[in-house]
Each structure stands twice: as structure tokens, then as C-alpha cells.
Amino acid sequence: MQIVYKAGVGEIVEKKSRFIATVRPVTSEEEATKFINEMKKQYWDARHNCSAFVIGDNNEISRCSDDGEPSQTAGRPMLDVLLNEDVHNVAVVVTRYFGGVLLGTGGLVRAYQKAVKEGLNNSVLITKAKGVLYEIGTDYNGLGKLQYYFAQNNITIVNSIYEADVKLEIIIPIDQEEKIIKGAIETTNGTVKYNKVQELDYAIVDSELIRL
Missing domain, CATH: 3.30.70.240 (Alpha-Beta Plaits)
Structure with missing residues (x-):
């Protein structure tokens, strides 16, 4: 299975909205929650800090949050990327600075997933x-x-x-x-x-x- 060896950050821009994905290895739900709170504090002025994490060799624990985005447009799509890429013991927070243009449901899903992939691309994953x-x-x-x-x-x-x-x-x-x-x-x-x-x-x- 894949795990994060070195954490990374990726950023994309969609219709003037900035999406910043911060990826970090975690080994417990408490550690993941602490990381998410750290990101919310760091990016306190952002519109949204959406999150997802998976923990365990068989993904025994998985959680996600839309953090104010329309239901199922952020957290769940982010979690799906982690599961599809088979990355374990990892948490990701995607911070969105709203650019004034609505993306729609499909646009949000694509943007959050693209941001997570960019964050993973900028991390070092090992098997x-x-x-x-x-x-x-x-x-x-x-x-x-x-x-x-x-x-x-x-x-x-x-x-x-x-x-x-x-x-x-x-x-x-x-x-x-x-x-x-x-x-x-x-x-x-x-x-x-x-x-x-x-x-x-x-x-x-x-x-x-x-x-x-």
C-alpha cells in the first residue's frame, strides 16, 4: 500500500477561486483532527477548509467534511481520490479562497479532486x-x-x-x-x-x- 513519506502542498485556480491542498501523513483520528484544526487556524481568512482522511491498513477509519460547501461537493470527492489512489494513513485539507464566480456542483467536485491530486503529486509517496x-x-x-x-x-x-x-x-x-x-x-x-x-x-x- 502507499503512504506519504514527505508531506506536500498543491494549488490550483478555477475561475478565480484558489484551492490549496495540504497533505500530511497521520496515524490516528486525533492526529488528523489536530492537523485539520491547524489548517483552519492557518487559513482562518479562507471561505472553506474542507478535509478528508483515511487511517489503517484497510482504511478502518475514514472521515470527510464539506466545511460549508454544498453537500457531497468537497469532502466526499476528496476522500474518493485518497481511496482510488490507494493512499493510507493520510489527511488532506483543501483551502478555498472564493474568487467571486460560482462553480456549480460539478465544478466544485472537479476542483476539489484536482486540488487533492495536485497535493499528492507534490508529496513523496512510497509503497x-x-x-x-x-x-x-x-x-x-x-x-x-x-x-x-x-x-x-x-x-x-x-x-x-x-x-x-x-x-x-x-x-x-x-x-x-x-x-x-x-x-x-x-x-x-x-x-x-x-x-x-x-x-x-x-x-x-x-x-x-x-x-x-
């Missing part, structure tokens, strides 16, 4: 996965074989320690654990040594392990 951290030991004869094998199977080597032998730290997606370890044994004709360190939630960003 959260469940995996297993392993320490893999090999001699130098087996190193190249293992590096090639892991590359072919999209397994990330997060650390390499070169001493008398070599120790590699790798992350294996949890549903591939048995297959990858079996393949490493076969690749090195049974000489590889391995140690399961821990299960963890993670993401890979620019080949760097991010523990979540």
Missing part, C-alpha cells in the same frame, strides 16, 4: 511492504553469484560487509521468503550461510531501506 531482513554469509567465490541472483529477483541488498568472508544484508518480501532462500542455497551449491534477523514493514527509496 509500504512487509518483508524479512536476512544476513547472508558467503565466501568471495559465491559473492558474484549471489549478487546476480538477487538482482535477477529484485531483492535489495541493503548492506555489504567485506571481511575474511562477505556478509550481505538483504530484504525479502515476506511472500517470497522461502523461494529466495532456497534459490540462494542452490546458487551457491549449499555453501551459503543465512540468518533471519526480523520481520518488518519497509519501503525502498533510491535503493535505501526505510523501516516503517
Whole structure:
């Protein structure tokens, strides 16, 4: 699933109305509510501060608010974007400064959804996965074989320690654990040594392990 790694802000203008979307990661309803109140305080002079948030691996908690806009024209469309983009543990507030021109029901829905998408585009989203951290030991004869094998199977080597032998730290997606370890044994004709360190939630960003 996708989560927000770095928060972002996006802005659009529709018929002279400004729509400012502020996106932030949250882990509880209390945190989301606090963020929404912060935005209302920051943009106290705006006509509307509409909001939506989803929390939980299965979106156990979801809320939205039109904040004075016609019913179902702001909060729900904003929430639909978060659900359709499969972004979890996130809150967004879209602040509207009214430009004097009415947008109509359809225009409002489109504007609020477009603003949320712009906010997400200006945030950094990462894919959260469940995996297993392993320490893999090999001699130098087996190193190249293992590096090639892991590359072919999209397994990330997060650390390499070169001493008398070599120790590699790798992350294996949890549903591939048995297959990858079996393949490493076969690749090195049974000489590889391995140690399961821990299960963890993670993401890979620019080949760097991010523990979540």
C-alpha cells in the first residue's frame, strides 16, 4: 500500500477561486483532527477548509467534511481520490479562497479532486511492504553469484560487509521468503550461510531501506 513519506502542498485556480491542498501523513483520528484544526487556524481568512482522511491498513477509519460547501461537493470527492489512489494513513485539507464566480456542483467536485491530486503529486509517496531482513554469509567465490541472483529477483541488498568472508544484508518480501532462500542455497551449491534477523514493514527509496 502507499503512504506519504514527505508531506506536500498543491494549488490550483478555477475561475478565480484558489484551492490549496495540504497533505500530511497521520496515524490516528486525533492526529488528523489536530492537523485539520491547524489548517483552519492557518487559513482562518479562507471561505472553506474542507478535509478528508483515511487511517489503517484497510482504511478502518475514514472521515470527510464539506466545511460549508454544498453537500457531497468537497469532502466526499476528496476522500474518493485518497481511496482510488490507494493512499493510507493520510489527511488532506483543501483551502478555498472564493474568487467571486460560482462553480456549480460539478465544478466544485472537479476542483476539489484536482486540488487533492495536485497535493499528492507534490508529496513523496512510497509503497509500504512487509518483508524479512536476512544476513547472508558467503565466501568471495559465491559473492558474484549471489549478487546476480538477487538482482535477477529484485531483492535489495541493503548492506555489504567485506571481511575474511562477505556478509550481505538483504530484504525479502515476506511472500517470497522461502523461494529466495532456497534459490540462494542452490546458487551457491549449499555453501551459503543465512540468518533471519526480523520481520518488518519497509519501503525502498533510491535503493535505501526505510523501516516503517
